[in-house]
Amino acid sequence: MNSIDQNTALLEVRNLSKHFGAVRALSDFSMAVRPGEVVALAGDNGAGKTTLIKAISGVFQPTGGEILLRGQPVAFATPQEAREKGIETIYQDLALADNLSIGANIFLGREPMRKAFGFLPVLDRKAMADAARETMKRLDFHVSRMNAPVSNFSGGQRQAVAIGRAVYWDAQILIMDEPTAALGVPEQRKVISLIHQLKAQGRGVIFISHNLQDIFAVSDRIVVLRRGVQAGERKISETNHDEVVKLMVGG
Amino acid sequence: MTSTSLAKPAEQHVAPQADHGDPAKGLIARIAEGRAWLFLAGLLICFEIWSRVAFGVTFVLNPFNLQSIAIFAVAPLLLATGQTFVIISGGIDLSLGFIMGLAAVIAAHATNMAGAAIPLPLAMLAGILAAVVVAGVPGIINGLLISRLKVPPFIGTLGMFGVARGAAFLLAGGTTVPVQNSWFALLGNGKFYGIPYLVLITAVFVIVMHYLLSQTRFGQHNYAIGANVQAARRSGIDIRGHILRLYVLSAMCAGLGGALYAARFTAGAAQAGEPLLLDSVAAVVIGGASLFGGSGTIFGTVAGALVIAVIQYGLVFVNVEPFWQFIAVGVVIIISVLIDQAQRRFSGGRQDE
Numbered sequence: 212m213n214s215i216d217q218n219t220a221l222l223e224v225r226n227l228s229k230h231f232g233a234v235r236a237l238s239d240f241s242m243a244v245r246p247g248e249v250v251a252l253a254g255d256n257g258a259g260k261t262t263l264i265k266a267i268s269g270v271f272q273p274t275g276g277e278i279l280l281r282g283q284p285v286a287f288a289t290p291q292e293a294r295e296k297g298i299e300t301i302y303q304d305l306a307l308a309d310n311l312s313i314g315a316n317i318f319l320g321r322e323p324m325r326k327a328f329g330f331l332p333v334l335d336r337k338a339m340a341d342a343a344r345e346t347m348k349r350l351d352f353h354v355s356r357m358n359a360p361v362s363n364f365s366g367g368q369r370q371a372v373a374i375g376r377a378v379y380w381d382a383q384i385l386i387m388d389e390p391t392a393a394l395g396v397p398e399q400r401k402v403i404s405l406i407h408q409l410k411a412q413g414r415g416v417i418f419i420s421h422n423l424q425d426i427f428a429v430s431d432r433i434v435v436l437r438r439g440v441q442a443g444e445r446k447i448s449e450t451n452h453d454e455v456v457k458l459m460v461g462g
Numbered sequence: 463m464t465s466t467s468l469a470k471p472a473e474q475h476v477a478p479q480a481d482h483g484d485p486a487k488g489l490i491a492r493i494a495e496g497r498a499w500l501f502l503a504g505l506l507i508c509f510e511i512w513s514r515v516a517f518g519v520t521f522v523l524n525p526f527n528l529q530s531i532a533i534f535a536v537a538p539l540l541l542a543t544g545q546t547f548v549i550i551s552g553g554i555d556l557s558l559g560f561i562m563g564l565a566a567v568i569a570a571h572a573t574n575m576a577g578a579a580i581p582l583p584l585a586m587l588a589g590i591l592a593a594v595v596v597a598g599v600p601g602i603i604n605g606l607l608i609s610r611l612k613v614p615p616f617i618g619t620l621g622m623f624g625v626a627r628g629a630a631f632l633l634a635g636g637t638t639v640p641v642q643n644s645w646f647a648l649l650g651n652g653k654f655y656g657i658p659y660l661v662l663i664t665a666v667f668v669i670v671m672h673y674l675l676s677q678t679r680f681g682q683h684n685y686a687i688g689a690n691v692q693a694a695r696r697s698g699i700d701i702r703g704h705i706l707r708l709y710v711l712s713a714m715c716a717g718l719g720g721a722l723y724a725a726r727f728t729a730g731a732a733q734a735g736e737p738l739l740l741d742s743v744a745a746v747v748i749g750g751a752s753l754f755g756g757s758g759t760i761f762g763t764v765a766g767a768l769v770i771a772v773i774q775y776g777l778v779f780v781n782v783e784p785f786w787q788f789i790a791v792g793v794v795i796i797i798s799v800l801i802d803q804a805q806r807r808f809s810g811g812r813q814d815e
Contacts, residue, residue: 291698306692306696306697307690307693308685308693308694309689309690309756310685310686310689310756311682311686311689316693319683319694320683320697320699331677332677333677333678334677334678334679
């Protein structure tokens with residue numbers, strides 16, 4: 212078996228638990244994401260979705276259980292380590308520096324440098340702009356003003372920049388926390404189409420949303436969390452809104 | 463499921479509008495960005511007309527005036543250079559004025575002491591070096607307080623304002639410390655082809671700082687931290703290390719300002735930078751930075767410092783009561799912030815409300 216094989220999970224979580232003192236935010240939770248698969252994570256507020264993604268992305272150390280990346284057990288001390296292994300989290304509030312260009316945001320924290328006049332190290336803005344243009348093109352997002360700060364762009368476009376950053380750094384697994392929450396309808400559509408493209412590129416996506424319509428539009432499977440435990444897992448093609456809602460609220 | 467065809471690939475091809483490429487907005491933004499230089503040009507024109515009408519002499523074309531304005535601008539500009547970095551990061555450094563005073567006293571003492579042992583030019587360099595290095599100490603404390611102990615910059619540096627003030631007066635023995643060093647005096651008052659050494663040193667320093675802010679990772683991270691500290695942290699930027707270096711840098715700018723003050727007056731005085739602190743903040747704001755962080759440039763700050771210097775010198779030149787200076791500078795600050803707000807509203811960017 213190799214990593215391209217559809218049967219090897221890109222990411223697998225086995226019996227993961229996270230306790231905060233006596234509070235069991237997550238117990239014995241298992242799930243897997245295969246290449247080119249979008250797995251939706253649903254659940255009410257406080258069900259443990261955020262705890263789960265923070266454990267996967269290295270923000271928390273899990274209390275128990277293991278995380279496997281292409282079959283290999285991994286442990287992340289920091290979010291940077293998770294990112295280096297190809298797990299990128301796209302937060303609800305986007306984590307963009309509004310005053311910087313798309314390129315500068317993609318390269319934030321790892322800016323390319325060049326030598327001016329053969330000796331003076333300076334930021335390589337051209338390389339940043341070129342890489343940004345290339346990346347955004349791959350996401351079917353065409354921008355002419357590469358120097359404009361991202362505050363000039365709309366919510367969906369900014370979401371695309373955040374996704375573009377993950378794509379540029381070759382993230383294999385993207386965790387997206389409510390990516391459509393703050394967007395208008397056309398923008399939501401654009402983000403959904405971006406997720407389809409990520410899927411087509413063979414990446415794995417964990418998609419967290421409250422919006423069942425979005426979940427049904429984009430996901431292959433849905434995993435429902437309730438009070439820190441897995442309340443159910445369904446193929447999207449074999450379930451419907453009512454069943455998912457029942458799983459969420461425990462009917 | 464409803465009939466929205468979200469999942470149909472054929473209909474997803476909604477190429478988003480590339481950007482808001484409205485040339486008129488671009489022009490407004492550009493004017494707002496360069497407003498400090500426009501202010502400066504406007505002021506120079508006003509004073510030129512005023513001077514010609516009232517006294518029949520030129521204001522701008524008189525090299526003595528230009529030299530005096532440049533000399534006037536040196537000390538506030540040095541403080542404002544460091545302040546620009548701090549304000550872009552979303553902080554503020556209130557201790558700079560007395561760090562400058564402390565550095566001036568240290569420069570005077572160190573130059574005198576070194577002058578007894580080593581040749582005068584070396585003693586001068588030792589004095590300047592000592593001033594800059596000692597100024598770094600309150601900078602380190604500011605940086606540690608703000609980055610490790612999460613003290614708000616306003617309060618942390620306000621505390622250091624008091625500490626540096628007391629330390630400076632104690633070291634000076636409550637008086638000014640005269641410097642006995644002809645080289646130091648020459649540095650403070652000599653000229654190179656009509657340009658004062660102080661102005662040359664400041665110009666070189668400002669260019670280096672412009673490079674640091676606009677062309678290096680340090681500068682880039684500074685903008686990012688000012689705009690969105692969470693984003694910067696998640697991108698793997700070492701926020702604590704950056705903030706520490708930032709406040710050391712701004713304190714060292716004040717240290718250089720103190721050393722040059724001691725050279726100009728051949729004396730170190732604890733109150734050297736007292737009136738300059740707020741001028742430095744004003745220069746940064748007039749120069750186009752937002753006190754909310756994330757924007758500003760060194761050249762904007764240069765223009766801001768020159769605007770203040772032109773107002774101060776120009777009003778004296780045309781023989782207006784000096785108290786009008788405060789009013790004029792205050793009005794320019796307010797207008798500058800109003801332009802900034804208006805521009806943000808126009809460009810649809812982040813608004814500070």
